[in-house]
Amino acid sequence: AQSVTQLGSHVSVSEGALVLLRCNYSSSVPPYLFWYVQYPNQGLQLLLKYTTGATLVKGINGFEAEFKKSETSFHLTKPSAHMSDAAEYFCAVRQNRDDKIIFGKGTRLHILP
């Protein structure tokens, strides 16, 4: 069965510092992986996705993630945090021949001035 683990329910970084949000997945077959962001009082917005091909995926708002099969990880990074990045971030996995997205528990990103 597939699952997603996000390490750290809360992460705080200073404005301008590196953002690193961790996500590990469990899947019996090569997965499709997604990162979503949720701002207060809004729905989920897709940041980026990994399907096949290049393992370094670039998304919106300067975010990127690297698929590492050997580590079963799909960590989200951004070189320089901005105050507007404060939000809840969800990692999600979708397995072949399965029609459900499995979400991680989410990581709240706090940006310190």
Add this chain to the structure above:
Amino acid sequence: DTEVTQTPKHLVMGMTNKKSLKCEQHMGHRAMYWYKQKAKKPPELMFVYSYEKLSINESVPSRFSPECPNSSLLNLHLHALQPEDSALYLCASSQEVTANYQPQHFGDGTRLSIL
């Protein structure tokens, strides 16, 4: 602005009321979803529609009744809800249920409060 539109944005109702949540998308997607999201939690899948037919019901109580009148619209009819049903209800759509590599696109949700 999201491409999935949900109305109303906020809804307060009593336990004996009947109300409906509406969702609309014009991206030509043939899969539509209802999720329930409690505070500080990830979304929980409730229903999946594929080509206007209900394909998944995640054991949701019958006081929630989904409806898909056409490929662009998805409704969630509410009746005799309980206080624990207060949550953010999210609608999503994707190209097809079986297109696993395609992401789901979410609306901004309806914030539901049960008195």
